[in-house]
Amino acid sequence: MKSILILIAVVLVALAGYFVFTNRAAAPISPATESETEADSGDSFAATVVYSDEGFSPSNVNLAVGETVRFVNTSSGKMWVGVDDHPTHTKYDGTSTREHCADGKATNGTFDQCEAVPAGAYWQYTFNTEGVWAYHNHVQSSFGGTITVSK
Numbered sequence: 001m002k003s004i005l006i007l008i009a010v011v012l013v014a015l016a017g018y019f020v021f022t023n024r025a026a027a028p029i030s031p032a033t034e035s036e037t038e039a040d041s042g043d044s045f046a047a048t049v050v051y052s053d054e055g056f057s058p059s060n061v062n063l064a065v066g067e068t069v070r071f072v073n074t075s076s077g078k079m080w081v082g083v084d085d086h087p088t089h090t091k092y093d094g095t096s097t098r099e100h101c102a103d104g105k106a107t108n109g110t111f112d113q114c115e116a117v118p119a120g121a122y123w124q125y126t127f128n129t130e131g132v133w134a135y136h137n138h139v140q141s142s143f144g145g146t147i148t149v150s151k
């Protein structure tokens with residue numbers, strides 16, 4: 001009789017443990033799915049420009065208005081993409097770095113990364129203005145390229 005009670009107790013503990021385990025195992029799935037969705041929505045870009053120790057490649061990119069380019073830093077140094085001219089970055093919308101970069105972040109959507117990022121990091125920019133936009137790496141200003149945006 002005593003052994004039957006112990007057996008029932010063991011079965012109940014095992015069942016309780018099973019439900020706790022399956023609930024915990026199921027929990028991580030939904031956050032992972034959400035972050036994948038977020039990554040997908042941020043991964044829509046028309047062109048990739050790689051910045052290495054040799055400079056930007058391809059150095060000339062053609063886009064349509066509304067398209068996004070991703071700049072990827074594969075160099076051994078830092079990358080800060082900014083519209084010409086160095087160092088004021090006024091050629092996109094007339095505002096200078098001092099005006100459009102506050103706290104290291106672009107404040108009015110101009111073509112200026114407004115911060116230097118390390119190797120492995122990337123920056124994306126969506127061009128909503130037609131034009132031929134020459135840019136450079138603000139922390140290595142001898143390297144640059146051109147983004148041509150047309151309708």
Ligand SMILES: [Cu+2]
Pocket residue numbers: 082085086087088089136137138139141
């Ligand atoms: Cu600059």
